[in-house]
Amino acid sequence: MGIKNRGVIKLGAFADLVLFDANAVIDQATVENVMRLSGGNSSSL
Incomplete structure (x- = not known):
């Protein structure tokens, strides 16, 4: 689709995922x- 900085997990890339501790919320x-x-x-x- 030509969208830059997607599909990778690295500094400066868009947040396509969120990690959290379900026990802490x-x-x-x-x-x-x-x-x-x-x-x-x-x-x-």
Whole structure:
């Protein structure tokens, strides 16, 4: 398709996948507060 930096896992390539620790993510939403964000996730790896 001619899209550059796709199909590889390397520095500078687009994020075609996301890795996370499912045991570390904590669902904090409730019926009363459905918009409350999850905890335990971090964008700084």
